[in-house]
Amino acid sequence: xxxxxxxxxxxxxxxxxxxxxxxxxxxxxxxxxxxxxxxxxxxxxxxxxxxxxxxxxxxxxxxxxxxxxxxxxxxxxxxxxxxxxxxxxxxxxxxxxxxxxxxxxxxxxxxxxxxxxxxxxxxxxxxxxxxxxxxxxxxxxxxxxxxxxxxxxxxxxxxxxxxxxxxxxxxxxxxxxxxxxxxxxxxxxxxxxxxxxxxxxxxxxxxxxxxxxxxxxxxxxxxxxxxxxxxxxxxxxxxxxxxxxxxxxxxxxxxxxxxxxxxxxxxxxxxxxxxxxxxxxxxxxxxxxxxxxxxxxxxxxxxxxxxxxxxxxxxxxxxxxxxxxx
Amino acid sequence: xxxxxxxxxxxxxxxxxxxxxxxxxxxxxxxxxxxxxxxxxxxxxxxxxxxxxxxxxxxxxxxxxxxxxxxxxxxxxxxxxxxxxxxxxxxxxxxxxxxxxxxxxxxxxxxxxxxxxxxxxxxxxxxxxxxxxxxxxxxxxxxxxxxxxxxxxxxxxxxxxxxxxxxxxxxxxxxxxxxxxxxxxxxxxxxxxxxxxxxxxxxxxxxxxxxxxxxxxxxxxxxxxxxxxxxxxxxxxxxxxxxxxxxxxxxxxxxxxxx
Numbered sequence: 001x002x003x004x005x006x007x008x009x010x011x012x013x014x015x016x017x018x019x020x021x022x023x024x025x026x027x028x029x030x031x032x033x034x035x036x037x038x039x040x041x042x043x044x045x046x047x048x049x050x051x052x053x054x055x056x057x058x059x060x061x062x063x064x065x066x067x068x069x070x071x072x073x074x075x076x077x078x079x080x081x082x083x084x085x086x087x088x089x090x091x092x093x094x095x096x097x098x099x100x101x102x103x104x105x106x107x108x109x110x111x112x113x114x115x116x117x118x119x120x121x122x123x124x125x126x127x128x129x130x131x132x133x134x135x136x137x138x139x140x141x142x143x144x145x146x147x148x149x150x151x152x153x154x155x156x157x158x159x160x161x162x163x164x165x166x167x168x169x170x171x172x173x174x175x176x177x178x179x180x181x182x183x184x185x186x187x188x189x190x191x192x193x194x195x196x197x198x199x200x201x202x203x204x205x206x207x208x209x210x211x212x213x214x215x216x217x218x219x220x221x222x223x224x225x226x227x228x229x230x231x232x233x234x235x236x237x238x239x240x241x242x243x244x245x246x247x248x249x250x251x252x253x254x255x256x257x258x259x260x261x262x263x264x265x266x267x268x269x270x271x272x273x274x275x276x277x278x279x280x281x282x283x284x285x286x287x288x289x290x291x292x293x294x295x296x297x298x299x300x301x302x303x304x305x306x307x308x309x310x311x312x313x314x315x316x317x318x319x320x321x322x323x324x325x326x
Numbered sequence: 327x328x329x330x331x332x333x334x335x336x337x338x339x340x341x342x343x344x345x346x347x348x349x350x351x352x353x354x355x356x357x358x359x360x361x362x363x364x365x366x367x368x369x370x371x372x373x374x375x376x377x378x379x380x381x382x383x384x385x386x387x388x389x390x391x392x393x394x395x396x397x398x399x400x401x402x403x404x405x406x407x408x409x410x411x412x413x414x415x416x417x418x419x420x421x422x423x424x425x426x427x428x429x430x431x432x433x434x435x436x437x438x439x440x441x442x443x444x445x446x447x448x449x450x451x452x453x454x455x456x457x458x459x460x461x462x463x464x465x466x467x468x469x470x471x472x473x474x475x476x477x478x479x480x481x482x483x484x485x486x487x488x489x490x491x492x493x494x495x496x497x498x499x500x501x502x503x504x505x506x507x508x509x510x511x512x513x514x515x516x517x518x519x520x521x522x523x524x525x526x527x528x529x530x531x532x533x534x535x536x537x538x539x540x541x542x543x544x545x546x547x548x549x550x551x552x553x554x555x556x557x558x559x560x561x562x563x564x565x566x567x568x569x570x571x572x573x574x575x576x577x578x579x580x581x582x583x584x585x
Contacts (some may be wrong), residue, residue: 224404
């Protein structure tokens with residue numbers, strides 16, 4: 001399973017580095033990467049190839065990997081914690097909530113500011129969702145509906161802030177609401193990766209508790225899991241991960257829904273493995289989606305969120321159609 | 327040995343204007359099965375959750391193994407008492423064996439625990455509940471009776487001195503009920519205290535040492551089954567005429583509905 005994903009990932013990564021306005025032969029792209037990563041000389045790549053592959057496509061590829069991995073892992077965690085396969089950070093409104101802080105932060109301090117702001121408002125939205133959730137625990141579908149409503153309202157606020165902000169400093173509205181990897185730089189990748197990695201490590205630490213919580217929260221408490229504490233830790237970590245992704249690339253919907261849904265069927269419900277393989281799957285999905293976004297209407301790039309939504313929307317509909325409330 | 331594992335005094339739970347549990351006293355020692363009985367809405371499950379430390383009593387005190395429940399952390403409580411809820415979620419994607427293994431979670435950081443002890447406890451619990459051959463089946467695909475047995479195995483694997491069961495026989499057929507309660511009896515005979523909320527008065531009469539009869543949150547009667555199960559009391563509490571006779575072959579009272 002991981003082998004198939006790794007092979008897919010390799011193919012998508014090579015395609016990302018070699019295709020586009022400037023075509024770079026795979027061997028030359030490999031030579032650039034080898035030289036820059038200090039793995040030795042594999043030939044003499046041209047200066048243009050080096051600028052394109054290492055300066056533009058490599059940070060974009062790595063950003064797609066970390067963002068995809070982060071979103072898929074948070075989806076896996078939220079679905080486990082809320083015992084609901086429809087949970088996804090963006091559908092629950094955490095992504096759009098992070099967008100508010102990200103737009104404000106972006107106006108104040110560029111990408112770094114956007115990531116910082118995204119994290120703060122992502123964590124805050126996480127707690128709002130939790131309060132909504134605690135009131136409607138009996139009806140799990142209502143949690144999703146509240147999230148969708150919250151997300152719609154928060155997206156509107158993101159739009160409002162974008163139009164109110166200085167156009168020359170803040171990316172346009174489609175970046176925030178549909179996501180795009182086109183602005184990825186080494187700097188934005190570095191900041192996002194540190195925050196996403198930190199959040200993901202925390203989430204990994206909760207994996208056994210989440211396993212027990214899938215028996216039911218009350219049952220988990222009877223077995224010694226402090227479910228309130230776990231929920232708090234998870235929401236803070238999810239807020240950090242999702243906030244960082246939104247600050248770096250905007251809201252990319254459905255990755256957190258699609259990937260864990262399929263991975264759970266392949267590797268089972270144990271969260272440690274589920275999170276790890278989902279992260280890999282998320283990286284593959286986002287790299288592939290970004291490739292599609294770049295190449296479909298070349299030279300026009302479409303927002304990557306359109307691609308993931310085109311894939312995720314139908315799955316979500318299907319999940320709704322077969323959900324019976326317990 | 328005679329120190330009670332459970333000691334509750336004046337336990338009261340109010341929410342809004344309502345008093346769900348009102349000044350209940352209850353104690354239990356190792357080796358006993360204590361049943362909490364009473365009509366629907368009498369506060370049985372609420373009382374059990376108060377005793378389990380799930381909720382904080384508004385007034386009164388609960389001690390488990392000598393310690394006030396309010397002073398025990400979630401993790402400490404899990405070492406002292408296990409709990410089988412009346413309606414546990416069934417859509418669980420873990421295999422039955424993995425569910426039973428989760429019963430060992432409270433012991434994972436105890437120095438005296440080992441992987442071997444975990445494996446032995448899990449195996450023994452599954453053997454006792456006849457669930458070993460279900461180990462590799464996904465929990466959600468099991469029948470209700472099978473799920474109840476796996477859940478009981480998880481509770482047994484937890485090895486807590488106080489075992490709390492909330493209507494453990496609700497979903498079971500008569501054979502399943504007998505097995506569940508025989509197992510509860512066996513847990514008590516091994517030196518645990520079993521506290522069970524029960525609807526079936528006759529099962530309570532046969533399988534428990536002592537009964538607590540609740541009505542509107544108040545304790546109406548406590549004592550041995552033959553002391554508590556009295557037709558006048560039952561009529562007053564249930565609003566239904568009942569007759570209590572001697573069970574023809576079990577040494578306990580038998581409650582019959584009607585005149």
